[in-house]
């Protein structure tokens with residue numbers, strides 16, 4: 836499978852094994868198993884703890900970028916107010932960040948520790 840197709844499956848939040856089954860059935864509710872190939876998404880209890888690190892990194896990166904972009908546009912505003920505005924603008928994106936953090940974590944995990952090696 837080409838790298839572009841793998842990347843597209845990740846962007847579409849598809850199963851890391853078959854790359855066709857959806858990971859989520861609703862906003863933040865994941866399927867337990869892939870509806871297409873049957874892969875169990877949560878390999879072990881606490882499996883998605885690793886995605887919290889990714890979520891944190893993504894959130895901080897987006898908020899820092901947003902802060903500097905807002906500070907450039909609102910140059911005469913206080914930095915604290917701009918930081919609060921950046922946090923407020925980022926807040927609606929948290930479900931999106933959480934979903935992609937889990938998806939990235941699953942793809943990383945399946946790349947680093949493929950099923951055959953387990």
Ligand SMILES: [Zn+2]
Pocket residue numbers: 850851852853854855856869870871872873874
């Ligand atoms: Zn699958």
